[in-house]
Amino acid sequence: MTADKARIARQFIEAIPHAKALGMRIEHVGDGEAIIAMDYDPRFIGDPATGVIHGGAVSALMDTASGAAVMSHPVAPAITATIDLRIDYMRPATPGRRIIARAECYEMTRTVAFVRVTATDEGGARPFATAAGAFTVERGPADSGDKGDRRAEPAGTPA
Amino acid sequence: MSRPRPEPVQVIKQRRDSALRALTQGIPYVSFLGISFDRRGDELTAVLRFDEKLIGNPFLPAIHGGVTSAFLETAAIVELSWSILWEEMEHGGLDPKAVDAANLPQLPKTIDFTVDYLRPGLPRDAYARARLNRSGRRYASVHVEAWQDNRSRLFAQATGHFLMPEKTPGGHG
Numbered sequence: 001m002t003a004d005k006a007r008i009a010r011q012f013i014e015a016i017p018h019a020k021a022l023g024m025r026i027e028h029v030g031d032g033e034a035i036i037a038m039d040y041d042p043r044f045i046g047d048p049a050t051g052v053i054h055g056g057a058v059s060a061l062m063d064t065a066s067g068a069a070v071m072s073h074p075v076a077p078a079i080t081a082t083i084d085l086r087i088d089y090m091r092p093a094t095p096g097r098r099i100i101a102r103a104e105c106y107e108m109t110r111t112v113a114f115v116r117v118t119a120t121d122e123g124g125a126r127p128f129a130t131a132a133g134a135f136t137v138e139r140g141p142a143d144s145g146d147k148g149d150r151r152a153e154p155a156g157t158p159a
Numbered sequence: 160m161s162r163p164r165p166e167p168v169q170v171i172k173q174r175r176d177s178a179l180r181a182l183t184q185g186i187p188y189v190s191f192l193g194i195s196f197d198r199r200g201d202e203l204t205a206v207l208r209f210d211e212k213l214i215g216n217p218f219l220p221a222i223h224g225g226v227t228s229a230f231l232e233t234a235a236i237v238e239l240s241w242s243i244l245w246e247e248m249e250h251g252g253l254d255p256k257a258v259d260a261a262n263l264p265q266l267p268k269t270i271d272f273t274v275d276y277l278r279p280g281l282p283r284d285a286y287a288r289a290r291l292n293r294s295g296r297r298y299a300s301v302h303v304e305a306w307q308d309n310r311s312r313l314f315a316q317a318t319g320h321f322l323m324p325e326k327t328p329g330g331h332g
Protein backbone atom coordinates (compact mmCIF):
# COMPACT_ATOMS: atom_id res chain seq x y z
CA MET A 1 0.00 0.00 0.00
CA THR A 2 2.69 2.41 1.12
CA ALA A 3 5.02 1.21 -1.62
CA ASP A 4 2.25 1.92 -4.13
CA LYS A 5 1.90 5.48 -2.84
CA ALA A 6 5.64 5.99 -3.18
CA ARG A 7 5.57 4.65 -6.73
CA ILE A 8 2.58 6.81 -7.71
CA ALA A 9 4.24 9.88 -6.19
CA ARG A 10 7.45 9.09 -8.10
CA GLN A 11 5.58 8.61 -11.39
CA PHE A 12 3.71 11.83 -10.83
CA ILE A 13 6.85 13.88 -10.14
CA GLU A 14 8.64 12.37 -13.12
CA ALA A 15 5.76 13.44 -15.38
CA ILE A 16 5.95 17.12 -14.36
CA PRO A 17 7.33 19.18 -17.29
CA HIS A 18 8.77 21.87 -15.02
CA ALA A 19 10.54 19.31 -12.83
CA LYS A 20 12.11 17.95 -16.02
CA ALA A 21 13.00 21.46 -17.22
CA LEU A 22 14.90 22.08 -13.99
CA GLY A 23 16.51 18.62 -14.14
CA MET A 24 15.07 17.47 -10.80
CA ARG A 25 15.97 13.96 -9.71
CA ILE A 26 14.13 11.94 -7.09
CA GLU A 27 16.58 10.48 -4.61
CA HIS A 28 13.99 9.09 -2.22
CA VAL A 29 10.24 9.15 -1.75
CA GLY A 30 8.03 7.30 0.72
CA ASP A 31 6.17 7.43 4.04
CA GLY A 32 5.62 11.16 3.93
CA GLU A 33 9.22 11.99 3.09
CA ALA A 34 10.88 13.03 -0.14
CA ILE A 35 14.41 13.94 -1.19
CA ILE A 36 14.79 15.63 -4.58
CA ALA A 37 18.02 17.00 -6.07
CA MET A 38 18.78 19.59 -8.75
CA ASP A 39 22.13 20.10 -10.47
CA TYR A 40 23.74 23.51 -10.65
CA ASP A 41 22.93 25.06 -14.03
CA PRO A 42 24.06 28.50 -15.29
CA ARG A 43 20.59 29.01 -16.80
CA PHE A 44 19.11 29.11 -13.29
CA ILE A 45 21.38 31.90 -12.01
CA GLY A 46 19.51 34.67 -10.24
CA ASP A 47 22.43 36.97 -9.49
CA PRO A 48 24.91 37.23 -12.36
CA ALA A 49 27.43 39.02 -10.13
CA THR A 50 27.79 36.01 -7.82
CA GLY A 51 26.51 33.06 -9.88
CA VAL A 52 24.06 32.15 -7.12
CA ILE A 53 20.97 30.18 -8.21
CA HIS A 54 17.69 32.16 -8.26
CA GLY A 55 15.48 31.74 -5.22
CA GLY A 56 12.65 30.84 -7.58
CA ALA A 57 14.43 27.69 -8.77
CA VAL A 58 15.02 26.74 -5.14
CA SER A 59 11.32 27.29 -4.34
CA ALA A 60 10.30 25.14 -7.31
CA LEU A 61 12.54 22.37 -5.96
CA MET A 62 11.22 22.70 -2.41
CA ASP A 63 7.59 22.90 -3.59
CA THR A 64 8.02 19.73 -5.66
CA ALA A 65 9.67 17.86 -2.79
CA SER A 66 6.85 18.99 -0.47
CA GLY A 67 4.16 17.79 -2.88
CA ALA A 68 5.93 14.44 -3.22
CA ALA A 69 6.14 14.10 0.57
CA VAL A 70 2.38 14.73 0.90
CA MET A 71 1.51 12.27 -1.86
CA SER A 72 3.68 9.53 -0.36
CA HIS A 73 2.20 9.90 3.15
CA PRO A 74 0.66 6.64 4.46
CA VAL A 75 -2.76 8.31 4.63
CA ALA A 76 -2.04 10.33 1.52
CA PRO A 77 -4.65 12.20 -0.43
CA ALA A 78 -5.10 11.34 -4.08
CA ILE A 79 -4.86 15.02 -4.87
CA THR A 80 -2.89 17.85 -3.30
CA ALA A 81 -2.26 21.52 -4.03
CA THR A 82 -0.11 24.10 -2.27
CA ILE A 83 -2.14 26.47 -0.07
CA ASP A 84 0.88 28.46 1.02
CA LEU A 85 4.63 28.16 1.28
CA ARG A 86 6.96 30.36 3.30
CA ILE A 87 10.64 30.19 2.48
CA ASP A 88 13.47 31.53 4.63
CA TYR A 89 16.81 32.09 2.91
CA MET A 90 19.54 31.96 5.54
CA ARG A 91 22.43 32.29 3.10
CA PRO A 92 23.05 31.96 -0.63
CA ALA A 93 23.46 28.50 -2.15
CA THR A 94 27.09 27.81 -3.05
CA PRO A 95 27.54 28.34 -6.81
CA GLY A 96 28.50 25.18 -8.69
CA ARG A 97 27.01 22.77 -6.19
CA ARG A 98 24.02 20.44 -6.52
CA ILE A 99 21.04 21.40 -4.35
CA ILE A 100 19.14 18.81 -2.32
CA ALA A 101 15.65 19.39 -0.91
CA ARG A 102 14.41 17.21 1.94
CA ALA A 103 10.69 17.41 2.70
CA GLU A 104 8.71 15.87 5.51
CA CYS A 105 4.93 15.80 5.75
CA TYR A 106 4.82 15.85 9.56
CA GLU A 107 1.08 16.26 10.09
CA MET A 108 -1.93 15.26 8.07
CA THR A 109 -5.42 16.28 9.12
CA ARG A 110 -8.59 15.38 7.27
CA THR A 111 -8.29 18.53 5.16
CA VAL A 112 -4.76 19.93 5.43
CA ALA A 113 -1.23 18.50 5.16
CA PHE A 114 1.64 20.34 6.90
CA VAL A 115 5.12 20.13 5.46
CA ARG A 116 8.63 21.19 6.48
CA VAL A 117 11.36 21.25 3.87
CA THR A 118 15.04 22.21 3.78
CA ALA A 119 17.48 22.94 0.96
CA THR A 120 21.16 22.12 1.38
CA ASP A 121 23.96 22.38 -1.13
CA GLU A 122 25.93 19.19 -1.61
CA GLY A 123 28.66 18.95 0.99
CA GLY A 124 27.05 21.67 3.08
CA ALA A 125 26.56 20.85 6.74
CA ARG A 126 23.48 23.00 7.29
CA PRO A 127 20.57 23.99 5.07
CA PHE A 128 20.88 27.35 3.30
CA ALA A 129 17.08 27.64 3.09
CA THR A 130 14.09 26.20 4.91
CA ALA A 131 10.39 26.37 4.15
CA ALA A 132 7.08 25.47 5.73
CA GLY A 133 3.91 24.90 3.78
CA ALA A 134 0.28 23.88 4.00
CA PHE A 135 -1.24 21.68 1.32
CA THR A 136 -4.81 20.72 0.47
CA VAL A 137 -6.00 17.19 1.12
CA GLU A 138 -8.48 15.72 -1.33
CA ARG A 139 -9.27 12.10 -0.74
CA GLY A 140 -10.14 11.23 -4.30
CA PRO A 141 -13.38 10.30 -6.05
CA ALA A 142 -14.81 8.53 -2.99
CA ASP A 143 -14.59 11.79 -1.07
CA SER A 144 -16.16 15.18 -1.79
CA GLY A 145 -14.67 15.22 -5.27
CA ASP A 146 -12.53 17.46 -7.43
CA LYS A 147 -12.46 21.17 -6.68
CA GLY A 148 -10.13 22.09 -9.49
CA ASP A 149 -6.86 21.70 -7.64
CA ARG A 150 -3.48 22.18 -9.18
CA ARG A 151 -2.59 18.52 -8.94
CA ALA A 152 -4.93 15.88 -10.22
CA GLU A 153 -4.82 12.16 -9.64
CA PRO A 154 -1.75 10.53 -11.07
CA ALA A 155 -2.45 8.89 -14.41
CA GLY A 156 -0.35 5.86 -13.60
CA THR A 157 -2.41 3.05 -12.14
CA PRO A 158 -0.87 0.16 -10.23
CA ALA A 159 -0.12 -2.70 -12.59
CA MET B 160 13.69 83.46 -15.79
CA SER B 161 12.93 80.63 -18.17
CA ARG B 162 13.09 76.96 -17.30
CA PRO B 163 15.49 74.72 -19.20
CA ARG B 164 13.79 72.92 -22.06
CA PRO B 165 12.64 69.44 -21.05
CA GLU B 166 14.53 66.57 -22.65
CA PRO B 167 12.94 65.12 -25.80
CA VAL B 168 10.57 62.29 -24.90
CA GLN B 169 12.40 59.69 -26.96
CA VAL B 170 15.66 60.44 -25.15
CA ILE B 171 14.00 59.87 -21.78
CA LYS B 172 12.25 56.70 -22.94
CA GLN B 173 15.39 55.29 -24.48
CA ARG B 174 17.34 55.90 -21.29
CA ARG B 175 14.75 54.30 -19.01
CA ASP B 176 14.09 51.34 -21.30
CA SER B 177 17.76 50.53 -21.74
CA ALA B 178 18.34 50.65 -17.98
CA LEU B 179 15.38 48.30 -17.42
CA ARG B 180 16.63 45.96 -20.13
CA ALA B 181 20.09 45.82 -18.59
CA LEU B 182 18.56 45.05 -15.20
CA THR B 183 16.22 42.25 -16.31
CA GLN B 184 18.03 40.67 -19.23
CA GLY B 185 21.15 40.21 -17.18
CA ILE B 186 19.43 37.61 -14.96
CA PRO B 187 19.67 34.18 -16.64
CA TYR B 188 16.78 32.60 -14.69
CA VAL B 189 14.43 35.43 -15.70
CA SER B 190 15.15 34.67 -19.37
CA PHE B 191 14.88 30.92 -18.72
CA LEU B 192 11.32 31.31 -17.39
CA GLY B 193 10.42 33.81 -20.14
CA ILE B 194 9.64 36.78 -17.90
CA SER B 195 9.61 40.28 -19.38
CA PHE B 196 8.63 43.70 -18.04
CA ASP B 197 6.25 46.34 -19.36
CA ARG B 198 6.95 49.89 -18.24
CA ARG B 199 4.61 52.87 -17.94
CA GLY B 200 6.61 55.69 -16.37
CA ASP B 201 8.07 54.09 -13.27
CA GLU B 202 5.31 51.45 -13.03
CA LEU B 203 6.35 47.92 -13.98
CA THR B 204 4.22 44.92 -14.89
CA ALA B 205 5.97 41.58 -14.99
CA VAL B 206 4.75 39.30 -17.80
CA LEU B 207 5.19 35.53 -17.75
CA ARG B 208 4.65 34.11 -21.23
CA PHE B 209 3.13 30.66 -21.06
CA ASP B 210 5.28 27.75 -22.12
CA GLU B 211 4.89 23.95 -21.77
CA LYS B 212 7.95 23.73 -19.55
CA LEU B 213 6.19 25.80 -16.85
CA ILE B 214 3.57 23.08 -16.27
CA GLY B 215 3.49 21.51 -12.82
CA ASN B 216 0.40 19.39 -13.26
CA PRO B 217 0.20 17.86 -16.72
CA PHE B 218 -3.27 16.42 -16.03
CA LEU B 219 -5.17 19.67 -15.42
CA PRO B 220 -2.94 21.29 -16.79
CA ALA B 221 -1.69 24.01 -14.43
CA ILE B 222 1.45 26.10 -13.92
CA HIS B 223 3.93 24.73 -11.35
CA GLY B 224 3.66 26.34 -7.91
CA GLY B 225 7.41 26.87 -8.00
CA VAL B 226 7.08 28.83 -11.25
CA THR B 227 4.41 31.02 -9.66
CA SER B 228 6.67 31.59 -6.67
CA ALA B 229 9.66 32.37 -8.90
CA PHE B 230 7.57 34.76 -11.01
CA LEU B 231 6.38 36.66 -7.93
CA GLU B 232 9.85 36.76 -6.38
CA THR B 233 11.32 38.05 -9.64
CA ALA B 234 8.63 40.74 -9.87
CA ALA B 235 9.44 41.81 -6.28
CA ILE B 236 13.23 41.90 -6.74
CA VAL B 237 13.05 43.75 -10.05
CA GLU B 238 10.57 46.29 -8.65
CA LEU B 239 12.89 46.92 -5.70
CA SER B 240 16.03 47.21 -7.86
CA TRP B 241 14.16 49.36 -10.37
CA SER B 242 13.10 51.79 -7.64
CA ILE B 243 16.74 52.18 -6.57
CA LEU B 244 17.93 52.50 -10.16
CA TRP B 245 15.17 54.98 -11.02
CA GLU B 246 16.06 57.20 -8.11
CA GLU B 247 19.76 57.22 -9.02
CA MET B 248 19.08 57.62 -12.73
CA GLU B 249 16.52 60.43 -12.45
CA HIS B 250 17.91 62.31 -9.45
CA GLY B 251 21.30 60.87 -8.52
CA GLY B 252 23.25 61.58 -11.66
CA LEU B 253 23.84 57.93 -12.50
CA ASP B 254 24.78 57.55 -16.15
CA PRO B 255 22.35 54.96 -17.55
CA LYS B 256 24.95 54.01 -20.14
CA ALA B 257 27.03 52.68 -17.25
CA VAL B 258 24.23 50.23 -16.46
CA ASP B 259 25.02 47.31 -18.72
CA ALA B 260 25.20 43.56 -18.31
CA ALA B 261 28.77 43.69 -17.04
CA ASN B 262 28.10 46.48 -14.60
CA LEU B 263 24.72 45.81 -13.04
CA PRO B 264 23.58 47.32 -9.78
CA GLN B 265 23.83 44.86 -6.91
CA LEU B 266 20.54 43.03 -6.43
CA PRO B 267 18.64 42.90 -3.12
CA LYS B 268 18.77 39.51 -1.37
CA THR B 269 15.64 37.63 -0.34
CA ILE B 270 15.33 37.08 3.40
CA ASP B 271 11.98 35.34 3.28
CA PHE B 272 9.15 34.93 0.82
CA THR B 273 5.59 33.76 1.53
CA VAL B 274 3.26 32.81 -1.29
CA ASP B 275 -0.52 32.35 -1.11
CA TYR B 276 -1.83 30.16 -3.87
CA LEU B 277 -5.37 31.37 -4.49
CA ARG B 278 -6.29 29.61 -7.73
CA PRO B 279 -4.65 27.21 -10.15
CA GLY B 280 -2.30 28.93 -12.59
CA LEU B 281 -3.93 28.36 -15.99
CA PRO B 282 -1.88 27.49 -19.07
CA ARG B 283 -1.75 31.06 -20.36
CA ASP B 284 0.18 34.29 -19.80
CA ALA B 285 0.35 35.73 -16.28
CA TYR B 286 0.97 39.24 -14.99
CA ALA B 287 2.30 40.60 -11.71
CA ARG B 288 2.78 43.94 -10.03
CA ALA B 289 4.78 44.57 -6.88
CA ARG B 290 4.29 47.28 -4.29
CA LEU B 291 7.01 48.45 -1.91
CA ASN B 292 5.31 48.61 1.47
CA ARG B 293 8.52 49.66 3.10
CA SER B 294 11.87 50.35 1.54
CA GLY B 295 14.42 51.26 4.19
CA ARG B 296 18.17 51.59 4.13
CA ARG B 297 18.75 47.96 5.12
CA TYR B 298 15.45 46.11 4.80
CA ALA B 299 12.49 46.21 2.47
CA SER B 300 9.02 44.67 2.60
CA VAL B 301 7.36 44.01 -0.76
CA HIS B 302 3.89 42.75 -1.65
CA VAL B 303 3.17 41.19 -5.05
CA GLU B 304 -0.08 40.31 -6.79
CA ALA B 305 -0.42 38.06 -9.83
CA TRP B 306 -3.35 37.51 -12.14
CA GLN B 307 -4.16 36.05 -15.54
CA ASP B 308 -7.38 36.93 -17.33
CA ASN B 309 -8.90 39.29 -14.78
CA ARG B 310 -6.97 41.85 -12.79
CA SER B 311 -9.40 41.47 -9.87
CA ARG B 312 -9.15 37.68 -9.73
CA LEU B 313 -5.66 37.06 -8.36
CA PHE B 314 -4.27 33.56 -8.76
CA ALA B 315 -1.45 34.19 -6.28
CA GLN B 316 -0.07 36.85 -3.98
CA ALA B 317 3.09 37.05 -1.92
CA THR B 318 4.94 39.09 0.67
CA GLY B 319 8.70 39.10 0.92
CA HIS B 320 11.42 40.72 2.97
CA PHE B 321 14.66 41.72 1.34
CA LEU B 322 18.12 42.83 2.36
CA MET B 323 19.02 46.00 0.49
CA PRO B 324 22.32 46.13 -1.40
CA GLU B 325 24.98 48.16 0.38
CA LYS B 326 25.71 51.51 -1.17
CA THR B 327 29.18 51.64 -2.58
CA PRO B 328 30.76 55.07 -2.53
CA GLY B 329 30.82 56.53 -6.02
CA GLY B 330 29.00 53.53 -7.50
CA HIS B 331 25.42 52.47 -7.70
CA GLY B 332 25.01 50.29 -4.63
